[in-house]
Amino acid sequence: MTPTITAFERSPDGGQGLARDTRVRWAFEEVGQPYNVRLVSFAAMKEPAHKAVHPFGQIPTYEEGDLVLFESGAIVFHIAERHEGLLPTEANARARAITWMFAALNTVEPPILDRATTWISERKEPWCEQRLRLVDDRIRSRLDDLSARLGNADWLDGEFSAGDLMMVSVLIRLRSSRILDEYPNLSAYVARGEGRPAYKRAFAAQLAINTGAPPA
Ligand SMILES: N[C@@H](CCC(=O)N[C@@H](CS)C(=O)NCC(=O)O)C(=O)O
Numbered sequence: 143m144t145p146t147i148t149a150f151e152r153s154p155d156g157g158q159g160l161a162r163d164t165r166v167r168w169a170f171e172e173v174g175q176p177y178n179v180r181l182v183s184f185a186a187m188k189e190p191a192h193k194a195v196h197p198f199g200q201i202p203t204y205e206e207g208d209l210v211l212f213e214s215g216a217i218v219f220h221i222a223e224r225h226e227g228l229l230p231t232e233a234n235a236r237a238r239a240i241t242w243m244f245a246a247l248n249t250v251e252p253p254i255l256d257r258a259t260t261w262i263s264e265r266k267e268p269w270c271e272q273r274l275r276l277v278d279d280r281i282r283s284r285l286d287d288l289s290a291r292l293g294n295a296d297w298l299d300g301e302f303s304a305g306d307l308m309m310v311s312v313l314i315r316l317r318s319s320r321i322l323d324e325y326p327n328l329s330a331y332v333a334r335g336e337g338r339p340a341y342k343r344a345f346a347a348q349l350a351i352n353t354g355a356p357p358a
Contacts, residue, residue: 146179147163166217174227195210
């Protein structure tokens with residue numbers, strides 16, 4: 143059965159690929175699993191019908207027969223578990239790749255998200271600039287350590303995995319801040335991720351929805 147995910151009918155980023163359906167699409171593309179997309183408006187996301195699928199009224203969601211999932215991390219993990227290509231088969235390497243998924247979502251994404259929230263919701267506040275400086279320092283603290291760990295490697299732990307997919311997806315959200323430019327190895331890491339054919343297909347698919355242009 144072909145799984146169905148949800149995505150914004152119109153993404154606030156206009157198709158920059160920052161909405162979290164992009165990481166799910168990327169996972170599908172990496173493993174070669176076709177998928178359907180149901181588009182939802184902001185209003186529809188808060189209606190009971192959508193909240194029955196996503197308790198917090200958000201995207202993305204995943205439906206396949208009786209199985210209903212929400213949370214991009216859980217969805218990407220589910221795809222990675224069901225298909226070859228995103229998680230190593232060796233048990234310890236697999237556990238480490240899963241650890242990187244959690245690190246991306248629980249340790250690296252929160253300050254990055256805080257920056258986006260500050261910029262979107264608190265931009266007009268007189269203390270916004272001060273707050274942004276503090277948030278940026280918290281982001282840099284994470285990036286310092288991530289950059290040191292990645293070093294000259296292509297990926298975080300051997301072959302490309304769901305851990306890299308998630309970490310790159312999280313770091314992409316920093317694009318507009320230019321903070322990533324301070325870390326050449328992380329910039330190159332993100333570029334490697336974005337250069338993967340599967341990412342390009344995922345990006346094009348979400349862009350097509352937001353611009354009305356057919357994917358290349
Ligand atoms: N932790 C969730 C976050 C989901 C989330 O914040 N989704 C955003 C789009 S990327 C959304 O639906 N925003 C609209 C809203 O919260 O009303 C995940 O990783 O799936």
